[in-house]
Amino acid sequence: xxxxxxKPFDEILALIEGREKVLVAGCxxxxxxxxxxxxxxxxxxxSELRMKAQADGRELTCEHTAAIRQxxxxxxxxxxxxxxxxxxxxxxxxxxxxQSMAEKFADTLVLPAVNTNMLGMPQEHAVWLExxxxxxxxxxGATGGICPIxxxxxxxxxxxxxxxxxxxxxxTGPNNEEIDCAWxxxxxxxxxxxxxxxxxxxxxxxxxxxxxxxxxxxMVREEAKPV
Amino acid sequence: MSTVTLKSGSRLQRxxxxxxxxxxxxxxxxxxxxxxxxxxxxxxxxxxxxAVNITDNQTxxxxxxxxxxxxxxxxxxxxxxxxxxxxxxNRLAMQADILGAAALNIKNVLCLTGDHMSFxxxxxxxxxxxxxSLQLIRMFKDMRDDKKFQCGEEMPVAPELFIGCAENPFADxxxxxxxxxxxxxxxxxxxxxxxxxxxxxxFKTWMEQVRAEGLHQEIKILAGITPIKGxxxxxxxxxxxxxxxxxxxxVDRIAARDKGEPQQAEGKRLAVEMIKELAxxxxxxxxxIMAVEWExxxxxxxxxxxxxxxxxxx
Numbered sequence: 182x183x184x185x186x187x188k189p190f191d192e193i194l195a196l197i198e199g200r201e202k203v204l205v206a207g208c209x210x211x212x213x214x215x216x217x218x219x220x221x222x223x224x225x226x227x228s229e230l231r232m233k234a235q236a237d238g239r240e241l242t243c244e245h246t247a248a249i250r251q252x253x254x255x256x257x258x259x260x261x262x263x264x265x266x267x268x269x270x271x272x273x274x275x276x277x278x279x280q281s282m283a284e285k286f287a288d289t290l291v292l293p294a295v296n297t298n299m300l301g302m303p304q305e306h307a308v309w310l311e312x313x314x315x316x317x318x319x320x321x322g323a324t325g326g327i328c329p330i331x332x333x334x335x336x337x338x339x340x341x342x343x344x345x346x347x348x349x350x351x352x353t354g355p356n357n358e359e360i361d362c363a364w365x366x367x368x369x370x371x372x373x374x375x376x377x378x379x380x381x382x383x384x385x386x387x388x389x390x391x392x393x394x395x396x397x398x399x400m401v402r403e404e405a406k407p408v
Numbered sequence: 409m410s411t412v413t414l415k416s417g418s419r420l421q422r423x424x425x426x427x428x429x430x431x432x433x434x435x436x437x438x439x440x441x442x443x444x445x446x447x448x449x450x451x452x453x454x455x456x457x458x459a460v461n462i463t464d465n466q467t468x469x470x471x472x473x474x475x476x477x478x479x480x481x482x483x484x485x486x487x488x489x490x491x492x493x494x495x496x497x498n499r500l501a502m503q504a505d506i507l508g509a510a511a512l513n514i515k516n517v518l519c520l521t522g523d524h525m526s527f528x529x530x531x532x533x534x535x536x537x538x539x540x541s542l543q544l545i546r547m548f549k550d551m552r553d554d555k556k557f558q559c560g561e562e563m564p565v566a567p568e569l570f571i572g573c574a575e576n577p578f579a580d581x582x583x584x585x586x587x588x589x590x591x592x593x594x595x596x597x598x599x600x601x602x603x604x605x606x607x608x609x610x611f612k613t614w615m616e617q618v619r620a621e622g623l624h625q626e627i628k629i630l631a632g633i634t635p636i637k638g639x640x641x642x643x644x645x646x647x648x649x650x651x652x653x654x655x656x657x658x659v660d661r662i663a664a665r666d667k668g669e670p671q672q673a674e675g676k677r678l679a680v681e682m683i684k685e686l687a688x689x690x691x692x693x694x695x696x697i698m699a700v701e702w703e704x705x706x707x708x709x710x711x712x713x714x715x716x717x718x719x720x721x722x
Contacts, residue, residue, distance in 0.1 A: 335495070344650040
């Protein structure tokens, strides 16, 4: 799933500085599952903004709404009437939803209230870990189902660097927490599977043109197009 | 070692191929535009080492680039080993740089992954990591031997290179380390410089694995040595430098002396003892002395280890 984190409150305030009518728009799909930008979180943010405005003695009309999915035109139709009442929308959807809103409602100023951060999975309740870099050329078949592109700090393709120690990466996470060495995990998995030949072989340079290095990507399924 | 690679004109390659126990040093360029710093370090090491590594933004800190520094070092009497990391450049820049280096008569290159950006002075930088160090070795080998760029296009004049790599026998998974070296040999590495060694028993175990695979016949192995300047440095390396294995007894040995000159003298003595012990290990072709910001200690250590005079190459 796509995960996102709410921007710091002060950054959101700076984005809407001087605005008197703001709609907070949640999205009930990915960002709702990661407890960041669903209808409930949109309601909370709208409430926080109203309280802050009141405390500062400013005028602010602020409501919330939510689309089932901000990234699809038909779901945006369902919130169009509410959006039309506001010159400014703070979207709590992922970057895809925010852009869909901005494109759909061209006369409305659509601003981001979240930072979209990864394609991750809930490892445990309230903890998400990055699992996919959407690189466009999946290598999981040769790496024991563990992605070295996003789970190795240096995106190595030929085994662990000299900074792998006790199963941990030399790099630590944002809160100084330890990170598993992806290549230790891959090594253990491939040996357990009897597929160690895969780690002993040399993997050639990756074709990054299939990732965003090749420019914005587009997928067309001709067979699925209406005739 | 093929005759093709011997044409590189590398003095280091010549000395190693003749079976002479070799000595390489290391020079970290400055965090300023002052090229005289490199010139001075080079003059200090000339005659005491066969070649000197020029680091490439080591520990992810911006410094004079390794190509310019290597050129300055060679102008000041010591052959350079230009380090190249995968952190700061993509395959286009790396190939362009190695052509430039070869045009400047730089003969040796060391292919590295590079320390992660988070350790350096620009932790917000985007890491490139277009290719990894193995792929870098292969790319340079293909340029040298097949006159081919990574894309497959041909070039009329190939860079003549002596291609090196690094390996850390103290990193995990330990059993994979020898396989990783083997991969680097297959990719095209001619020589390897190891992470600095303090845990000699563990290094000997690794060398047993290397010999069991016959790898010492296929690649020149230079054992890494870092002279310890004081107990503080020993403790820091033990506890804070990734991939470093410093036994407590080493820390205690240095700490048992008074701070300053006595600890430095002990650090140099220890380095000399270790060089002599490493030289006895079958398959070790030389030592790589990384005196981090302590280059003046190198001549004394090389002399005390009985490694002078360094050979002259026709």
